[in-house]
Amino acid sequence: MAARRAPPANCPAAQSLNLELMQEFLFYFFAILTLVFGLLVVASPSRRNPAASVFFLVLTLVCLAGLFVLLHAFFLAAVQIIVYAGAVMVLFLFVIMFLNVQQESHRPRTGTRMALSVLIAGAIVALLSRALGAASASPAFPQPAVEGGTGPLGTVLFTEYVLPFEVISVLILVAIIGVVCLGKKELK
Amino acid sequence: MTTLNPMTPDVQFALYSALKIVIAMAVLLSMVAYTVLAERRIAAWIQDRVGPNRVGPWGLLQPLADAVKALLKENLVPAHVRKVSYWLAPMLVMIPSLLALTIIPFGSTLGLQKMVIADLNVGVLFTFGVAAMTVYGLVLAGYAANSKYPFLGGLRSGAQMISYEVAMALSIVPVFMLVGNPEFSGWIADRANAWHPLLANTSPLNLNRVVAYQAGGFFHWMLFQQPLAFILFLVAAFAETNRLPFDLPEAEQELAGGYNTEYSSIKFALFFMGEYANMIVASGLIVTLFLGGWTLPWFGLNHPAATFAVGLVHIAVFLIKVVAVVVLFIWVRWMWPRFRYDQLMDLAWQRFVPLALVNIMITAVVLWAQ
Numbered sequence: 001m002a003a004r005r006a007p008p009a010n011c012p013a014a015q016s017l018n019l020e021l022m023q024e025f026l027f028y029f030f031a032i033l034t035l036v037f038g039l040l041v042v043a044s045p046s047r048r049n050p051a052a053s054v055f056f057l058v059l060t061l062v063c064l065a066g067l068f069v070l071l072h073a074f075f076l077a078a079v080q081i082i083v084y085a086g087a088v089m090v091l092f093l094f095v096i097m098f099l100n101v102q103q104e105s106h107r108p109r110t111g112t113r114m115a116l117s118v119l120i121a122g123a124i125v126a127l128l129s130r131a132l133g134a135a136s137a138s139p140a141f142p143q144p145a146v147e148g149g150t151g152p153l154g155t156v157l158f159t160e161y162v163l164p165f166e167v168i169s170v171l172i173l174v175a176i177i178g179v180v181c182l183g184k185k186e187l188k
Numbered sequence: 189m190t191t192l193n194p195m196t197p198d199v200q201f202a203l204y205s206a207l208k209i210v211i212a213m214a215v216l217l218s219m220v221a222y223t224v225l226a227e228r229r230i231a232a233w234i235q236d237r238v239g240p241n242r243v244g245p246w247g248l249l250q251p252l253a254d255a256v257k258a259l260l261k262e263n264l265v266p267a268h269v270r271k272v273s274y275w276l277a278p279m280l281v282m283i284p285s286l287l288a289l290t291i292i293p294f295g296s297t298l299g300l301q302k303m304v305i306a307d308l309n310v311g312v313l314f315t316f317g318v319a320a321m322t323v324y325g326l327v328l329a330g331y332a333a334n335s336k337y338p339f340l341g342g343l344r345s346g347a348q349m350i351s352y353e354v355a356m357a358l359s360i361v362p363v364f365m366l367v368g369n370p371e372f373s374g375w376i377a378d379r380a381n382a383w384h385p386l387l388a389n390t391s392p393l394n395l396n397r398v399v400a401y402q403a404g405g406f407f408h409w410m411l412f413q414q415p416l417a418f419i420l421f422l423v424a425a426f427a428e429t430n431r432l433p434f435d436l437p438e439a440e441q442e443l444a445g446g447y448n449t450e451y452s453s454i455k456f457a458l459f460f461m462g463e464y465a466n467m468i469v470a471s472g473l474i475v476t477l478f479l480g481g482w483t484l485p486w487f488g489l490n491h492p493a494a495t496f497a498v499g500l501v502h503i504a505v506f507l508i509k510v511v512a513v514v515v516l517f518i519w520v521r522w523m524w525p526r527f528r529y530d531q532l533m534d535l536a537w538q539r540f541v542p543l544a545l546v547n548i549m550i551t552a553v554v555l556w557a558q
Contacts, residue, residue: 076381079313082316085321086319086323090346091350093327094346097343150393
């Protein structure tokens with residue numbers, strides 16, 4: 001996908017070829033790493049230790065940020081690292097460490113659970129393959145309305161999509177109030 | 189250049205980038221070594237002692253002795269630690285500070301090369317992304333130790349760094365509001381000739397833009413334009429680098445050392461070096477954001493270098509400013525007592541975050557009224 005994007009018009013031919021090769025290489029590099037780390041999240045080698053899974057999830061997210069960079073979505077990549085890899089995952093780690101989650105590692109692999117897992121995984125694969133089949137393999141990659149920079153993204157976010165943006169902030173406010181309610185021992 | 193084989197632009201780019209990386213790393217690591225020495229000497233002076241003065245003249249070879257000692261000591265791995273995490277954590281502490289170094293403009297230009305390793309348009313966001321990764325090194329160290337006190341130290345560092353990251357990120361928003369101001373874009377357009385090599389195709393988040401904003405004169409420094417933001421950022425930087433008065437992750441008296449208790453020899457030294465590298469990079473960021481970066485308002489040093497010599501002077505100016513901030517870090521450490529943990533959290537969430545938000549509002553209103 002990254003390799004299909006046209007190089008900047010002012011590049012000399014030789015350089016753009018190198019750039020394209022480099023981008024293609026980096027795309028496969030990050031894509032493979034994302035998949036490997038993603039697999040290790042659920043099949044972590046250290047006896048299904050939840051903390052190890054969190055660290056692999058961090059690595060998955062960092063590799064995803066690399067893919068965003070290849071798509072020229074620099075802002076999205078930075079936010080991916082700051083918010084998801086940097087903040088959300090630390091909170092995950094906190095919860096795991098504070099609650100001392102060890103039950104997961106002792107839970108037996110029963111037949112019904114395995115069957116359910118296979119069923120869900122199969123459903124996801126079916127959905128994905130359907131979506132991929134439906135997508136037209138047109139070589140002309142449509143130019144996105146917003147190119148990854150912070151400025152254009154902010155402009156679109158605060159003009160065209162200002163209502164959904166504000167609605168989401170209300171949603172987050174609801175979540176905060178919910179946490180306060182749960183956190184307080186007794187409400188006055 | 190003409191005598192050399194003609195190189196394609198990407199080969200040149202790769203070569204010069206590699207050169208810049210090697211030199212910047214070498215400078216950073218030797219600064220780390222001598223900051224440790226400076227810390228010990230300044231601490232000694234403040235406490236009316238002599239400090240390490242035996243190795244070399246004025247103790248100047250002390251870092252060498254320290255390095256040899258750290259490398260030759262027995263590398264003890266306690267039996268109860270989580271091995272993989274135990275090996276990874278010291279490296280993870282070091283990496284973010286080296287990464288954050290890449291986007292700090294440490295000079296204007298030398299010849300045709302910009303004196304910044306990676307001239308990113310997301311600029312300061314990259315720094316925060318990398319700073320957000322620092323916490324994993326410490327949390328992982330605490331987790332790897334698999335014993336009570338290091339674990340508490342790791343958790344403390346996690347909570348502390350997350351909290352102050354929020355305050356830190358909010359505190360510099362007004363700075364970038366000023367830099368993104370249309371009036372300033374006009375200022376750049378007026379001086380397009382001098383600044384073009386540095387600022388072509390940059391966004392307002394690029395750190396060289398911040399430096400350009402501050403080049404207008406002494407009182408254009410963000411220190412004077414945004415004093416509140418400066419104070420918030422400085423204090424948050426102390427907390428982010430785990431320096432006193434916020435060094436709770438390694439409060440010796442309460443935690444028997446902290447997240448690094450179970451580490452010895454070179455692994456312990458890596459934590460130590462990581463702390464100092466973080467401190468130096470944070471100083472570099474403070475200098476770039478608030479103290480005019482590589483510019484000086486006098487002697488015509490406030491625009492990109494036209495000659496090689498001026499380029500070198502710019503680098504020297506930047507390094508001197510960084511050293512001054514590092515000395516401030518050290519000075520504060522030996523003058524202030526440690527905060528209590530609840531005070532630390534109160535300060536971040538109940539004082540800094542609201543103050544930073546108010547500062548953003550005030551800046552917005554002032555810019556809007558203009």
